[in-house]
Amino acid sequence: MFVFTLCLFLWSWLSSIYGLEFRYHNSMEMEQYLKDINRMFPDITHLHGIGQSVEGRELWVLILGQHPREHRTGIPEFKYVGNMHGNEAVGRVLLLQLIDYLTSRYLSDPLVTRLLNSSRVHILPSMNPDGFESSARECMYTIGRYNKNGVDLNRNFPDLFEGNTEREREKEVRAVMDWLKTESFVLSANLHGGAVVASYPYDNSNGGSELQGGHSISPDDDVFVHLAKTYSYSHREMHNGNSCYDSQDFTQGITNGYYWYPLPGGMQDYNYVWAQCLELTLEISCCKFPPEAQLPGLWEANKPALLAYIQQVHLGVKGVVTDSYGKPVRNAVVEVAGRRNLCPFRTDRNGEYYRLLLPGNYTITVTYPGHKTLTQTVQVQYGPDAFSALTHNFFLQKNDYSSKATQLPQSCTTPNLGITESDSATLLPTVFTTLTLLLLQRLLL
Structure with missing residues (x-):
């Protein structure tokens, strides 16, 4: 503990003097920074x-928390995703700065x-x-927006409204879909550019x-x-609603995704419908790839909002x-009265x-x-002030008669990842890992 505290002190001191440089780090530099952290x-x-990406670059995720290597009961999982559109x-820059901010201030900053x-x-990132x-x-302009195969990743996810659950998925999309199966994410945001607004589901209809009324309204629209x-209101300018000329x-700096423009195959709808994770799309800069001199100002404008959103x-x-x-039982259906989700929360x-x-008061079945x-x-x-949602456990009683299993609607079964024969070899480690986890899970039951 002494060594850990000393490392934190030294890193905090160095960060206060130097900090992470405000510039666009290439993929090798970003990887090295994450490994150093x-x-x-x-x-x-x-x-x-x-x-991995189509060209074989690793999709790195850094987990931060008191217990970063494993989930703990009662500790919610949160995620930020950046640079979905390459340009x-x-x-990408702000999430690296956020990592630097969180690590350098842990134990010294009460909020962090x-x-x-x-x-x-x-x-x-x-x-x-x-x-x-x-x-x-x-x-x-759009140079670099798409992946190496020329596909817009934010149009490539399964979409319940489109019924496109069987089409082929890009490697980056498959990686995220697999990732969502390994963690029970509760809240998320993906960071984009070209406007300054917080967009929420549904993106399609x-x-x-x-x-x-021109909006595609989800059961959790109020949330x-x-x-x-x-x-928007934690951001320096977003709530003004007219940041870009x-x-x-x-x-108020917000919009329903569909009301802004219909978007099929989007990531935020996929997160919400299939992964039970509420996700926003955050458009955080008028310019998609602004001069590096503007990066410190963009960080200062977004920093309090990034922190408030995690909370x-x-x-x-x-x-x-x-x-x-x-x-504890898996796949019990937990439904809130008045909120009939396309895929029930389990x-x-x-x-x-x-x-x-x-x-408020809610009836849960x-x-x-x-x-x-x-x-x-x-x-x-209101849980965020106390850094904990209300804890309410449910203790079920066995029926005296046999009961049929609650079936998922056909549309809510896990979508086909569209794995082709040519790239099945590259997914072998993932498949092997998944099978190993399933075997261990059965042994522990």
Whole structure:
């Protein structure tokens, strides 16, 4: 502990003098920086790759928290993803600066310390390193936007509204989809450029009941609006709604994604519909690839918003669902009255559930095969101030008669990743790892 504290002190002192340079680090430099941070702070960081780009660049994720190597019950998982479009480079810079800020201030800054002690933060600085490396330093052009195969990654995810769940996925998209299966993410944001606004789901619609007044409204619309306003009003300028001279005005600096423009195959809808993770798309700079002299100002404008948004992972209610033997159960359906999600929220492999909710009274129903349906009302307070959502556990009782298993709707089964024969070899380590985890899981049950 003494050595760890000494390292923190030395790093904080060096950061206050030098800090991470405000410039565009290439992929090799970024990788080296992440490895250096991980070596310097092994107790609060863990670095791992979630896959590779088309050109073979590693997609690095740095995890920060009090227990970075493993999930702990009651500690929510949060993530930031940057540089999905390779030429939208500001998010990549800001996420590296955020890593520097969090690591250098842990144990000395009360907010940073409470954030990392109460949540597990995953940061993927660049989802499209190939695109970044081929980008031109231009404000509005598209050079470098797409991956090496010329595909827009933010149009390549499965889309329930489009029914495109079986088409082929790009390597970077498959990596993120696989990543979402390994962690029960609660809250997320992906960082883009070209405007200054916080956009929330849905991004798409098929003209169903979700389409209301030009908006595609999700069951958690009130929460999404709150999350978007949290970022917008914590940002220095976003809430003004007219930061970019060539962009439309956004009231309060937020917009429903579909109302702005329909977007099929987007990542934020996929996170919400299939992964139970509420995600925003944050447009954080008028210029996609601004001059480096503007980077310090962009960091100062976004820094308080990036921190405030992480803290929102503590909204609502969380807990564990156990069966009649007191054992945590996986795949119990946890439904909040009045919020009929396209894919029902379910407990994860640890029996945990997380529901981001604004303060108020909510009726929650839990169903699990062979057990009596349990309905209870909870009173939710504002959790972010206390760095913890309301904890409410559910204890199920066994039925005296046999009960059919609760079936997922066909549309909610895990989408096909579109793996072709030619790239199956490159995915062998991932498949092997997954099978190993499943085997271990069975042995532990």
